[in-house]
Amino acid sequence: MSDTRLLDAVDALTKPTIDHVKQTTDDGEYLRTVPVEHPPLLQQLADAVVPSAGNDGGSKSASARERNVLDSDALYDLLLIQKQLIDMCAWVDVAANRSDLPATLRAWYAAYIGRAQFDAEGWYVSTLNKWAGQIRHRMERPKSFxxxxxxxxCGPKPWIGTDGESYPNMLIVEYPRDEPDLSHARTICRNPECRAEWKGLGAIEELGDELREAVEKVSG
Ligand SMILES: [Zn+2]
Known part of the structure; x- marks a missing residue:
């Protein structure tokens, strides 16, 4: 192979990524950069459909609810990608493991490059890049905790969702996926009767020490 396009495409789907989140003082002065690791893209897609234990455990109720909203779309993508990957594995005699897609794709890659001919390489590169694009698009929602x-x-009283379930009335902090820090964060109340919203870090300060401590815990 003359270039690394195929390996790059495999890596993009199967390796964890690191975000460097900037932490600042109250007046916006730079403090330090904290690395935050995200699971491989293929794993993120699988997790969106079947939330894995221990995955951002602190925000269980909120994230489980968000995932339920996503499920049908993410499941559709996951099934298509799984099917293509399983076919690809069959062509190079590799056993696919549905519960570990990153490992399956790497096993496929090892078998594929071990062969003499790479006649379909262009097709594989574009297929894998398409998967990565689909998954990124799916995961573009703001990060939240x-x-x-x-x-x-509206107070600490739990509220009842349209699904009839009771949810603890905890504030949610959301920040854009691509932002290096929390300066564009917004803090929202999910109670449908209230929907209060505070924008920016200044608002977090005003909301009090408890919230600030929660933010600091997440950022580092
Ligand atoms: Zn509220």
Whole structure:
């Protein structure tokens, strides 16, 4: 092979990625950069359909609810990608493991490059890049975490969702996926009767020490 396009495409789907999240003081002065690791893209897609144990455990109720909203779309992508990957593995006599897609794709790659001919390489590169694009698009929602602090407007009383379930009324902090820090964060109350929203880090400061501590815990 004359270039690394295929390996790059495999890596993009199967290796964890690191975000460098900037931490600043109250007046916006740079403190330090904290690495935050994200699972491989293929694993993120699988997790979106079947939440794995221990995956951001602190915000279980909020993230489980978000995932339920995503499930049908993510499941559709996952089934298509799984089917293509299983076919690809069959062509090079590799056993596919549905519960570990990153390992399966790497096993496929090892078998594929071990062969003499790479006649379909262009097709594989574009197929794998298409998967990565689909998954990134699917995961583009803001990152969020439960602040561990009840809404100061509507209070700590749990609220009932349209699914009839009771949810703890904890504030949620959301920040854009591609932002290096929390300066564009917004803090929201998920209670449908309230929907209070605070924008920016300054608002987090005003909401109090509990929330600030929750933010600091997540950022580092
Ligand atoms: Zn509220």
């Amino acid at each position: 439960e602040a561990g602090y009840p809404c100061p407007i």
